[in-house]
Amino acid sequence: MEIKNVTVAGSGVLGYQIAFQTAFHGFQVTVYDINDEVLSKAKEKFDILSDSYKQDLKATKEQLDATFKRLSYSSDLGKAVQDADLIIEAVPENPAIKIDFYHKLAAVAPAKTLFATNSSTLLPSQFAHETGRPEKFLALHFANEIWKHNTAEIMGHPNTDKKVFDTIVAFAKAIGMIALPLSKEQPGYIVNSLLVPLLDAATNLWINDVADPITIDKTWMAATGAPTGPFGILDVVGITTAYNINKMAADATGDPLKVKTVEYLKKNFIDKNKLGVATGEGFYTYPNPAYKDPDFLS
Incomplete structure (x- = not known):
């Protein structure tokens, strides 16, 4: 399993950080959100975030220009995931909203696409069935200010494919994270x-x-x-x-x-x-x- 194209669903507090960090480390990233107005706000946040990368990571203009070129935007879920190898869901921490999202996602995502939730407190087993591909679904949780507090907790559910789990551990490392695999489901992960x-x-x-x-x-x-x-x-x-x-x-x-x-x-x-x-x-x-x-x- 190789990950090249990543879709981040949700451009809120953590979603936009995940998208920028992933693009910064060389992946093609599509940012999906519910409408173009929200996506416009995400673009503004990326401009501010780039200043933090300059200050904290000593990122160069060339690195940041390349990062912005790797970012694209869509409010059409089908188009947003049409080439996705991985989708990272960062929608509001509400089970009903997440279930509705996964039903819609399952209908349009390619068979190859791996699904990961960034849920802070909910277990992947709560949504595994709703994804339509439980074996390709797990949790990938980041801390706020992802570029500095670079933890990535990877937590599967009992039916997550081991190869999928290992692929996400490798992906987390590839985007500059300290990969922290959990051996079993735990509400709230470690952090x-x-x-x-x-x-x-x-x-x-x-x-x-x-x-x-x-x-x-x-x-x-x-x-x-x-x-x-x-x-x-x-x-x-x-x-x-x-x-x-x-x-x-x-x-x-x-x-x-x-x-x-x-x-x-x-x-x-x-x-x-x-x-x-x-x-x-x-x-x-x-x-x-x-x-x-x-x-x-x-």
Whole structure:
């Protein structure tokens, strides 16, 4: 199995980063999203992202020009995947949306195409049947700021073909990632199995009026030496993702604290387009959040 052409479905917080990183490392990449307006916004984000590659990776103008030439765009799913060896799904963290997407994808994708989900919290076995090709489906999960935090967690389900799994491990290495294969399914993989409880605990402290986000972040940073606190991390992850995860938990359990969290996030963040780093404001304002101030912990 050889991967040359990659389609990334979804140009949100991680989708556009995955697309750019893949193109930067020499692959032809098609970015798919629901309409041309969303794709236009993705192009703007690529321009900003290229500055980060210059600063953090010392990328040259020639490298970045070549990267942009390898990127193409389509809001027609059939056209977007017509030559795809691999499609990486990065649509919203909502099971119903993902299932609907896989039904549509299965109808138009070539038989050769491997499917990978970048889901943060959901298991590939939840969607394997919906893909129409369970043996060619697995999870490939990236961390935010992919060019710096270059982890790629590869997680199959019980029916994933071993050759497909090995192909994706090799692909992850080829796009500059530290490939991290998991031996069995685990909700949240490794990173989020560690990170989500931290963010959940911080959110609970805040919603329960124990302390405000800045105090909680100061506590974590001062006590552990971490460069960012949980609410700074939430801004990077994207508050929409936090909202979706909490909403799934609230819908499933009816937990009053989760319900309160969802309502508060929607009213004070989602509805006001305060979605974190991506929109310039979340718990902090960007590009110069307070937690980066030298006096933040004084």
